[in-house]
Amino acid sequence: MELFETINTRYSAKNLKTDAVPRDMLEKILDAGNHAPNHYRVRPWRLFVLSGGSRNKLGEVRAASQLDRMPDAPKEAIDNIRALPLRAPVIITVGVEKPVEKKVIGEENIAAVSAACQNILLAAHALGLGAIWRTGEWARDAKVKEFFGLAEDQTISGFIYIGYPEIVTESAVRPSFEDRTTWME
Numbered sequence: 208m209e210l211f212e213t214i215n216t217r218y219s220a221k222n223l224k225t226d227a228v229p230r231d232m233l234e235k236i237l238d239a240g241n242h243a244p245n246h247y248r249v250r251p252w253r254l255f256v257l258s259g260g261s262r263n264k265l266g267e268v269r270a271a272s273q274l275d276r277m278p279d280a281p282k283e284a285i286d287n288i289r290a291l292p293l294r295a296p297v298i299i300t301v302g303v304e305k306p307v308e309k310k311v312i313g314e315e316n317i318a319a320v321s322a323a324c325q326n327i328l329l330a331a332h333a334l335g336l337g338a339i340w341r342t343g344e345w346a347r348d349a350k351v352k353e354f355f356g357l358a359e360d361q362t363i364s365g366f367i368y369i370g371y372p373e374i375v376t377e378s379a380v381r382p383s384f385e386d387r388t389t390w391m392e
């Protein structure tokens with residue numbers, strides 16, 4: 208797919224089939240993420256590729272965390288939370304490495320990881336897959352971070368759900384860039 212076509216036709220695919228995504232496609236997608244620009248070449252993204260039972264484990268962690276917060280939560284609500292990671296055959300959890308060297312800036316690492324996320328979304332779309340970038344409270348959840356071996360003060364930029372789309376959807380019509388743009392001469 209041509210670059211502008213890929214950018215302009217990408218959409219968030221909410222409904223994904225359960226079919227597995229071939230490993231070579233996932234490697235292409237991860238490689239695209241890894242090509243994102245990043246200051247000082249620190250490659251601050253940390254990519255966790257979940258498929259199969261690891262999605263159930265993530266669901267268990269989320270359910271346990273919700274029960275910590277709301278011990279009286281109805282079983283059905285907890286079951287729903289547990290099932291959330293099963294909405295896609297693959298989830299790429301994208302974490303952000305905190306700066307080690309003094310010159311590296313945390314916000315810039317987050318910016319670079321956002322660029323990696325967009326590359327991942329575009330690569331998935333170009334390969335005919337569906338993808339959606341999800342966050343929610345789970346991206347800030349201490350137990351979820353622990354599950355991925357991330358420190359509590361580290362950022363999870365998102366959980367990118369990937370699979371074959373149930374329905375190929377048209378990209379939403381966007382307002383023009385004009386009202387967000389100032390031409391300065």
Ligand SMILES: Cc1cc2nc3c(=O)[nH]c(=O)nc-3n(C[C@H](O)[C@H](O)[C@H](O)COP(=O)(O)O)c2cc1C
Nearest residue numbers: 217218219220221339340341342343364365378379
């Ligand atoms: C940082 C970030 C977090 C997002 N979190 C969610 C989310 O938790 N749930 C969701 O349904 N979509 C989420 N989205 C996707 C947006 O809702 C989606 O991109 C937006 O509605 C525009 O639709 P489009 O991607 O089809 O153009 C997120 C997008 C970004 C960039």
